[in-house]
Amino acid sequence: MAVTWSGRWNHVRKVTERTGPFAHPxxxxxxxxxxxxxxxxxxxxxxxGGLGCELLKDLxxxxxxxxxxxxxxxxxxxxxxxxxxxxxxxxGKTKAETAANFxxxxxxxxxxxxxxxxxxxxxxxxxxxxxxxVCGLDSIIARRWINGMLISMLSYxxxxxxxxxxxxxxxxxxxxxxxxxxxxxxxMTACVDCTLDLYPPQVNFPLCTIAxxxxxxxxxxxxxxxxxxxxxxxxxxxxxIDGDDPAHVSWILEKSQERANEYNISxxxxxxxxxxxxxxxxxxxxxxxxxxxxxxxxxxxxxxxCCQPLNNYMNFxxxxxxxxxxxxxxxxxxxxACSQKPQNISFCESDKLQDILTYLLESTTxxxxxxxxxxxxxxxxxxxxxxxxxxxxxxxxxxLKKSLAELELCSGQELYVADPTTPSxxxxxxxxxxxxx
Amino acid sequence: xxxxxxxxxxxxxGESAPERGKKSSAAQLRIQKDINELNLPKTxxxxxxxxxxxxxxxxxxxxxxxxxxGGRFVFSFKVGQGYPHDPPKVKCETMxxxxxxxxxxxxxxxxLREDWKPVLTINSIVYGLQYLFLEPxxxxxxxxxxxxxxxxxxxxxxxxxxxxxxxxxIGSVYFERCLK
Ligand SMILES: [Zn+2]
Numbered sequence: 001m002a003v004t005w006s007g008r009w010n011h012v013r014k015v016t017e018r019t020g021p022f023a024h025p026x027x028x029x030x031x032x033x034x035x036x037x038x039x040x041x042x043x044x045x046x047x048x049g050g051l052g053c054e055l056l057k058d059l060x061x062x063x064x065x066x067x068x069x070x071x072x073x074x075x076x077x078x079x080x081x082x083x084x085x086x087x088x089x090x091x092g093k094t095k096a097e098t099a100a101n102f103x104x105x106x107x108x109x110x111x112x113x114x115x116x117x118x119x120x121x122x123x124x125x126x127x128x129x130x131x132x133x134v135c136g137l138d139s140i141i142a143r144r145w146i147n148g149m150l151i152s153m154l155s156y157x158x159x160x161x162x163x164x165x166x167x168x169x170x171x172x173x174x175x176x177x178x179x180x181x182x183x184x185x186x187x188m189t190a191c192v193d194c195t196l197d198l199y200p201p202q203v204n205f206p207l208c209t210i211a212x213x214x215x216x217x218x219x220x221x222x223x224x225x226x227x228x229x230x231x232x233x234x235x236x237x238x239x240x241i242d243g244d245d246p247a248h249v250s251w252i253l254e255k256s257q258e259r260a261n262e263y264n265i266s267x268x269x270x271x272x273x274x275x276x277x278x279x280x281x282x283x284x285x286x287x288x289x290x291x292x293x294x295x296x297x298x299x300x301x302x303x304x305x306c307c308q309p310l311n312n313y314m315n316f317x318x319x320x321x322x323x324x325x326x327x328x329x330x331x332x333x334x335x336x337a338c339s340q341k342p343q344n345i346s347f348c349e350s351d352k353l354q355d356i357l358t359y360l361l362e363s364t365t366x367x368x369x370x371x372x373x374x375x376x377x378x379x380x381x382x383x384x385x386x387x388x389x390x391x392x393x394x395x396x397x398x399x400l401k402k403s404l405a406e407l408e409l410c411s412g413q414e415l416y417v418a419d420p421t422t423p424s425x426x427x428x429x430x431x432x433x434x435x436x437x
Numbered sequence: 438x439x440x441x442x443x444x445x446x447x448x449x450x451g452e453s454a455p456e457r458g459k460k461s462s463a464a465q466l467r468i469q470k471d472i473n474e475l476n477l478p479k480t481x482x483x484x485x486x487x488x489x490x491x492x493x494x495x496x497x498x499x500x501x502x503x504x505x506x507g508g509r510f511v512f513s514f515k516v517g518q519g520y521p522h523d524p525p526k527v528k529c530e531t532m533x534x535x536x537x538x539x540x541x542x543x544x545x546x547x548x549l550r551e552d553w554k555p556v557l558t559i560n561s562i563v564y565g566l567q568y569l570f571l572e573p574x575x576x577x578x579x580x581x582x583x584x585x586x587x588x589x590x591x592x593x594x595x596x597x598x599x600x601x602x603x604x605x606x607i608g609s610v611y612f613e614r615c616l617k
Contacts, residue, residue, distance in 0.1 A: 140519060140522050141517075141518050141519050144462070144463050144464070144518075144522075145462070145518075147463075148460060148462060148463050149460075152460040193463045196521065196522050196555045197554070197555055197556075199522060201522070201553065201554070202523065204550040204551045204553070205550070205551065206545065206547065206550060206551050206577065207543060207544070207545040207549075207550060207579060208537070208545045208577040208578055208579055211539065211543075211545070211578075211579050211581075212578060212579075212581055226543070227539075227541070227543065230541065231541055336463050336466040336467045336470065337463045337466075370473070371473075372469060372472070372473040374461065374465075374469055374491070375461075376460065376461050376465075380489070381461060381465055381489055381490070381491070382489045383488045383489050383491065386472070386473060386488070388472075388473050388474070388475065389472060389473075389475060389483055389485065390482070391483065391484045391485050391488070392472075392485050392488040395485075395488045396488055414460060414461070416461050416465075416466055416469060418466075418469045418470040418472075418473040418474070419473065420473070420474055424466075424470065425466045425469055425470050
């Protein structure tokens, strides 16, 4: 099949082959830019749901051909109203593969690779392959995970950030008629954890209202979910609620209805019950389209430098009319994820943990008061020493007398140190061999 | 403003730098900070069954004044990867006759649910729980019987609390002894 035809990319070339007042100062109009987009640029899309379908379509139509997409879900019939790469025959198939196949068939030359997986299944060597990562996620935990991954991949030379180690993250989010798009340059601009306050908290009703003074159908469902389920364990001891299991949802529905009748509350349906249990916020197709378009535009700007990227957070609502507001979210000095540059400390294998502790307490640079030291070995967290909590101090005191070799700490190991003198924990990278003066 | 990539014609491969080993999560780093800076009132103690797992621990409150003086109450804390966006899950493991704690150990404390904010810490919750024992609040009842007694007859409430802490029946419910 002919992969291109005359005039196919005119809409993109208008921007990449001419300059303009908003172009990046270093931007040079050139035919190579489109070539770069098509042949070299490698983008990762995380999520193939409402935002993900839009993103894949937008990016592919902008000329980006090398796209990977990760999604861990399969297609549900309720997705079909807005996740337009899926058809009724696709219900039950994986979102990632179905979306990738659709784009590859529909947009000649495009090469989308699907990963039916969780983001946590991949390590830094996978994520390093991409020029830009764009997220259409509905989970804050997943966002924080990828944010942490990109920050951990930064490298520093003499305390200076090596800019070639930055992989920009473009993040979109929607909730009903509200949405936001943001650009994160890990290590340089506000990250997900810097702005944790901006993410709407989960709606939690007061427990006493749920227990004794319900007024809304949601209160009745929450009563069954939080208080009745653990008490009655209708599907066996320790069985957690599965919002996709019709038997579970039906049981909750029935009990919620009984409770609602007691309090003269109406409006409990299967759909509402499942929505409350799974904490579904109704998705609006047009909001997804707007936010995905904003994100895809940012990817395009970053990849081509044809325009300065969003700086750095855009809010959007179309509840009454259309409103957007853009502001610069600030990088926080005490952000647990991005505030510190990992610092090297040198010790010998025969040095004891006590030597590191003494160094942190006595060195003129740190002068800490009661540092705790943790690390992660093979993905498992380990508390090496913590003075301030008696039960931990007693169990970790013996580590102080052990050598770093005995503690299985090798060169390159990260040590996380929290101390009242620093606003956030510090990360140290252990350099083994030469003794520090 | 930096130009991000010297992108021109630069293919990426995943093979370059060696990995530094899996990094600790943001939730993990934040809880380490919280725990390291716990400033416990003298009536409270924390216990970590596994010191490597800072996400799961017990808080023991032994009030030295108020209705619950002399008792010993154990709370379990489970901190998830969503922390501090999401609050920890806290349950009372000691059966207690208390207006704001039900017989299954659910606790009605605003900062554990509707008023939780990421700026709050484990310390904030410790103080919140301690306060529940000093000032049980009959306005927000979970154990409604206890709340009604507290509102109508403080003297009887006090007797019921003492009786429950010594081990005994209040109505049909048996409370295990939890005196220190
Ligand atoms: Zn940050």
